[in-house]
Amino acid sequence: MHDFFTMPSAYSIADALNQVRNRIAAACEASGRDPRTVKLIAVSKTFPAAAIREAWQAGQTAFGESYVQEAVAKIAELADLALEWHFIGPLQSNKTRLVAENFAWVHSVDREKIARRLSEQRPSSLPPLSVCIEVNVSGEASKSGCRPEEAEALCRLVESLPRLKLRGLMTIPAPTPERAEQRAQFAALRRLRDRLQAQGFELDTLSMGMSDDLEAAILEGATIVRVGTAIFGLRQNRRS
Numbered sequence: 001m002h003d004f005f006t007m008p009s010a011y012s013i014a015d016a017l018n019q020v021r022n023r024i025a026a027a028c029e030a031s032g033r034d035p036r037t038v039k040l041i042a043v044s045k046t047f048p049a050a051a052i053r054e055a056w057q058a059g060q061t062a063f064g065e066s067y068v069q070e071a072v073a074k075i076a077e078l079a080d081l082a083l084e085w086h087f088i089g090p091l092q093s094n095k096t097r098l099v100a101e102n103f104a105w106v107h108s109v110d111r112e113k114i115a116r117r118l119s120e121q122r123p124s125s126l127p128p129l130s131v132c133i134e135v136n137v138s139g140e141a142s143k144s145g146c147r148p149e150e151a152e153a154l155c156r157l158v159e160s161l162p163r164l165k166l167r168g169l170m171t172i173p174a175p176t177p178e179r180a181e182q183r184a185q186f187a188a189l190r191r192l193r194d195r196l197q198a199q200g201f202e203l204d205t206l207s208m209g210m211s212d213d214l215e216a217a218i219l220e221g222a223t224i225v226r227v228g229t230a231i232f233g234l235r236q237n238r239r240s
């Protein structure tokens with residue numbers, strides 16, 4: 001963790017957080033939604049523990065991470081704070097134990113094996129792990145997430161596993177500057193959630209929307225937005 005981007009000292013995470021909160025409030029207003037129905041996760045991947053501490057001082061308590069080893073080191077370093085940790089990155093089966101032991105939520109469950117391992121490895125001293133099924137609504141071969149038609153079986157499985165709690169659906173859409181295309185992708189996830197709800201699944205969460213498209217996501221019903229760049233600044237290279 002020595003290659004982290006060093007932020008210019010003039011950069012204020014507190015100011016950036018306030019701007020994001022204002023964007024969320026404006027999008028809620030535009031869609032007639034109560035701002036308390038949209039939760040902000042600050043995506044801190046690649047940024048050091050000190051940046052997370054700064055965001056916490058500005059009132060942020062939920063954080064998202066994508067790289068297991070890096071995350072676990074920061075979680076240990078910040079153990080003195082009451083933070084809620086969300087794992088949002090691609091998950092390999094050899095890393096599930098660390099995630100099951102250190103996070104409150106996983107947004108990126110996209111196959112059966114990962115779900116089963118997370119449940120088996122979730123310590124009994126902790127509450128059940130909150131889980132979203134990641135769905136690929138844009139059909140790009142390179143993207144993670146299950147196909148929409150696989151979501152029902154995964155929901156049924158997660159619902160049946162004793163140490164997991166099914167919360168909802170997550171998506172990372174194909175990036176596009178076109179607001180209408182952003183909305184179409186988020187609407188596809190919402191409609192899938194609605195269909196699954198009609199089948200009886202309890203799904204209180206739609207995890208969608210990032211720095212560039214959180215307004216479109218909120219208009220389409222997001223209950224969690226995952227925002228990194230707009231809070232912490234640009235990430236130095238890395239994998240995303």
Ligand SMILES: *Cc1c(COP(=O)(O)O)cnc(C)c1O
Nearest residue numbers: 043066088210211226227228229
């Ligand atoms: C990095 C990441 C984000 C945050 O993206 P920004 O564009 O920096 O806001 C959100 N969700 C996931 C799954 C990510 O990997």
